[in-house]
Amino acid sequence: MATIAEVAARAGVGAGTVSRVLNHSPKVSETTRARVQAAIAELGYRPNPLAQGLSRGRCRTLGVVVPYFTTPSPVERLRGVAAALDGAQHDLVIFNVESVAHRDDFLGTLDRRDRADGLLLMSFPPPPADLARIVTAGVPVVLVDAVAEGVSSVVVDDVAGGRMATEHLLGLGHERIAFIGGDPDEPLGFTSADDRELGFRQAMADAGVEVDESLVRYGTHAREVAVAIAKDLLRQAAPPTAVFATADVQALGVIEAVRSLGRHVPDDLSVIGFDDIELSAYVGLTTVRQPLFESGQLATRLLLEALAGDTTPTVHVHELPLEVVVRSTTGPRPPGGGPT
Amino acid sequence: MATIAEVAARAGVGAGTVSRVLNHSPKVSETTRARVQAAIAELGYRPNPLAQGLSRGRCRTLGVVVPYFTTPSPVERLRGVAAALDGAQHDLVIFNVESVAHRDDFLGTLDRRDRADGLLLMSFPPPPADLARIVTAGVPVVLVDAVAEGVSSVVVDDVAGGRMATEHLLGLGHERIAFIGGDPDEPLGFTSADDRELGFRQAMADAGVEVDESLVRYGTHAREVAVAIAKDLLRQAAPPTAVFATADVQALGVIEAVRSLGRHVPDDLSVIGFDDIELSAYVGLTTVRQPLFESGQLATRLLLEALAGDTTPTVHVHELPLEVVVRSTTGPRPPGGGPT
DNA sequence: TCACACCGTGGAACCGCTTCCACAGGACAT
């Protein structure tokens, strides 16, 4: 691989001049520029990114710290990231988090510009101390699906989303509505499900419908867990007529459980989820759609802007819209279902 | 951020000695080592990866070049990559390919050790010239779902897989079997579907069943495309009684089409796919399972081995097993279906 | 004509690390 010195020698100029041509500096005469470019072409020269990085103090890299990056919603968000990154001069580095140790590992070492030019923290609340260190180190950060002081973020209003889902069910006449939230022992401390629960309770209260606490459950996103919860709910003396699951993957588990018990969705049980992952459209799941793709895309754009402009952009919380997508897993309360 | 020189000064030693401590060189006395380590701890020093990379000539990075990395099967493979990479001192860089231009872009610039220490080329046949350049440049490469001379790869026997799927249908009594292959105009030139077609034709020939060419179709992996093909097949005067789709995503489109026409799977049409993506288990799709996760995992291990040992490992084609997973979308040929 | 500004350029310093080379000093054999 040719070096800048060889190019310089061949073009009969100094290394500095080659660098200037490379970086489109205006202070190079046309004739010199042409000579240098010819030399570059002849030698097939491409600058060493490591050397550039060392010299410039950055590394043409965008880091995405994301839990379980192969699960449906992170994947959708990453699609957006990749789309926004297309053509940009940055490599996409994925830091896959599957435990607190992972998270701390990454967050502990990413507080420097030579590790990543910018950071996208996705779907988990970063420990304030870590975040502060990273920001102080001058690494631009954008949060997705999380908020923190002093950092831009892309979010949805999960409380409103919880309300929307619940109101949809209430509007269909349901009153015995079960709720399935996230795993309370989740070590990474996801909070969206909690906010959605808040919205659920608000909507119920506003409608004057009491929440039956025996219908409020929590579980991980593993399908079997949702299946088990749903089976248990349906076997109760007074089963719910509808379920609001705070994640589509859970809602799909619920549907599976209903079927395995020989019951039908939505006749025996209405099911609404949250996210609108790709699978949901296929299955016909009614859900609260959040713009996953767009969240990744927007966050990446914000980050790229922060990298491009030398002026620090204003910190802002970007809120993306939610929307109930009615498909075929919710329907009116069955005649006999629950109290009138 | 502290530099190695500051650490050296604080410990009262030379920079070289600090570097030796950092790299666990045996030729440092215990007392010196302790002093240096103390200085490192006090300053919270961590070496600059860019500088290390420049000096050592590599960059602690593993590149994965993969088409449509957010679609189901690449995602499964990437899960395996991430799993194998856990704990390894390498960052995972994703090069998402969605066009020939992308591919050529990446392959054109990745032929140097300072871009990526090792490369995983996933699910597309790399142009021989590009591959040769990369290998010549001394960048270790492992292919997944593709083969090429002089490079290790992880594959399945697609011809055998095509045969297995077809034999499963033949065994159920089907004779009018439709085949849905990949898009022949796919610019990236995927070949697995072609091999599966070969297996399909072999199995049909072996069984003495003639292939009705009007039942052989090709299309992209977009769901609507498979839906359209399936509808067209079913509207024929003599519709097939079974379909072998060379990808699960296509098979799912077929099922959707059958349903939308008011017919039933498998009573009216048996459907078998290929891959066994996560969704398939959920839907109950019968399919030829290929170990996607394992393919990524194994390939990554091979690559890491190649990076660790200074001795070049032997080139080898690793063949992973295939298996027909019978679920609920295939059944016996209906009484009236096709010629006896 | 001279002073001054400015443009384009070469070259050195620097980014932060690794590694090679040279060398001091102690252990050992002669």
Next chain:
DNA sequence: ATGTCCTGTGGAAGCGGTTCCACGGTGTGA
């Protein structure tokens, strides 16, 4: 006592760029 070997160490060179500084040459104004 002298020579040899070995161990541990400091320091310089090098990795391949960017950027700053100095300088020669040309153009402009007085």
